[in-house]
Amino acid sequence: MSVVLENVHKSFGADRAVAGVDAEIATGEFFCVLGASGCGKSTLLRLIAGLEMADQGRIALGGQTMSGPDRHVPPEDRRTGFVFQSYALWPHLSVRDNVAFPGEAQGLGKAEARRQAMDHLETVSLTGFADRKPAALSGGQRQRVALARCLAGGARTILMDEPLANLDPHLRAVMEEELTRFHRASGVTTVYITHDQREAMAVADRVAVMEKGRFLQVGTPREIYERPANAAVARFIGRGTLVPVTVDGGRATVNGHSVAVDGEPADGPATAFIRPEHVTLGNAGGMEGRVGAALYRGGHWEATVLLPGIEPPVQATSTEPLAAGEPVRVAFDKAWVLPA
Numbered sequence: 001m002s003v004v005l006e007n008v009h010k011s012f013g014a015d016r017a018v019a020g021v022d023a024e025i026a027t028g029e030f031f032c033v034l035g036a037s038g039c040g041k042s043t044l045l046r047l048i049a050g051l052e053m054a055d056q057g058r059i060a061l062g063g064q065t066m067s068g069p070d071r072h073v074p075p076e077d078r079r080t081g082f083v084f085q086s087y088a089l090w091p092h093l094s095v096r097d098n099v100a101f102p103g104e105a106q107g108l109g110k111a112e113a114r115r116q117a118m119d120h121l122e123t124v125s126l127t128g129f130a131d132r133k134p135a136a137l138s139g140g141q142r143q144r145v146a147l148a149r150c151l152a153g154g155a156r157t158i159l160m161d162e163p164l165a166n167l168d169p170h171l172r173a174v175m176e177e178e179l180t181r182f183h184r185a186s187g188v189t190t191v192y193i194t195h196d197q198r199e200a201m202a203v204a205d206r207v208a209v210m211e212k213g214r215f216l217q218v219g220t221p222r223e224i225y226e227r228p229a230n231a232a233v234a235r236f237i238g239r240g241t242l243v244p245v246t247v248d249g250g251r252a253t254v255n256g257h258s259v260a261v262d263g264e265p266a267d268g269p270a271t272a273f274i275r276p277e278h279v280t281l282g283n284a285g286g287m288e289g290r291v292g293a294a295l296y297r298g299g300h301w302e303a304t305v306l307l308p309g310i311e312p313p314v315q316a317t318s319t320e321p322l323a324a325g326e327p328v329r330v331a332f333d334k335a336w337v338l339p340a
């Protein structure tokens with residue numbers, strides 16, 4: 001089911017939690033809202049679910065207005081499923097009965113609701129766990145039960161509020177794969193909020209970067225990473241360094257050195273963003289610098305490099321060992337010039 005947000009606002013007293021959000025989320029899309037704690041992500045999700053009333057703007061699901069100036073459809077009539085961090089499963093019910101619960105609540109007989117529950121457990125590869133209680137499942141398996149229960153409730157849109165936040169890094173990676181598999185298998189429109197940019201990149205078709213109640217940029221993970229719309233998005237997504245440059249005829253000059261730029265920025269002074277993978281460290285050529293700090297990250301070093309006239313230090317990556325204080329030659333292979 002498509003999700004349309006038009007100029008959506010929500011304040012709590014003087015606190016503008018959602019301050020004018022617009023988006024068109026296509027049917028079947030996996031849409032991530034990414035932002036730091038307190039930026040308004042949860043409030044936006046709760047507005048879509050109907051758990052909060054918008055102060056202003058319109059929210060439509062599948063072409064039907066759910067929230068508008070004189071309309072507020074209650075949560076139970078929106079056909080949305082909500083998956084929280086805690087998954088909110090019934091501890092005293094088996095996995096099968098947890099998933100059968102929405103069907104029974106909607107008036108299906110117990111036997112039919114259980115039969116359908118088994119179909120949904122099949123979608124999340126948990127048929128072998130139907131008789132267990134939630135306490136006897138791993139975090140990832142509990143999440144799959146929560147997803148199966150959304151399907152059983154007839155959800156046409158699934159809203160997920162940081163569902164992987166409580167999991168260890170290994171299980172998180174496994175669950176990212178599972179979520180994308182589940183999404184492909186179910187085809188359900190998904191709005192997913194997280195403060196973890198790596199997670200958003202991994203699972204989303206499109207990412208909205210949110211700050212202070214607004215979307216700063218909406219784009220594919222690659223657009224957001226490679227072509228950030230402004231300094232705030234650039235800083236929030238991955239590592240990199242903002243440097244002042246002069247653009248002339250499709251190249252930028254940094255500290256007297258010429259660097260290729262992506263796109264077609266206008267000539268003149270600008271700010272460029274350089275990802276660590278576009279910083280080459282070596283013994284010859286480029287600019288003279290000094291390693292500020294180097295951390296071994298398994299297979300590579302994450303370093304900062306001090307260059308005269310450039311503040312703050314440049315973030316770089318190296319597969320060769322580096323030590324703090326060591327002299328190094330630095331070349332920039334490519335830069336992204338931020339739109340004015």
Ligand SMILES: Nc1ncnc2c1ncn2[C@@H]1O[C@H](COP(=O)(O)OP(=O)(O)OP(=O)(O)O)[C@@H](O)[C@H]1O
Nearest residue numbers: 012015017035036037038039040041042043044195
């Ligand atoms: N029910 C409420 N009453 C008052 N203020 C609220 C309420 N819910 C949220 N807020 C405020 O609205 C702002 C946005 O909160 P929200 O929970 O949407 O942020 P978030 O981005 O989801 O944060 P987190 O990642 O920490 O959950 C915050 O300043 C918060 O304190």
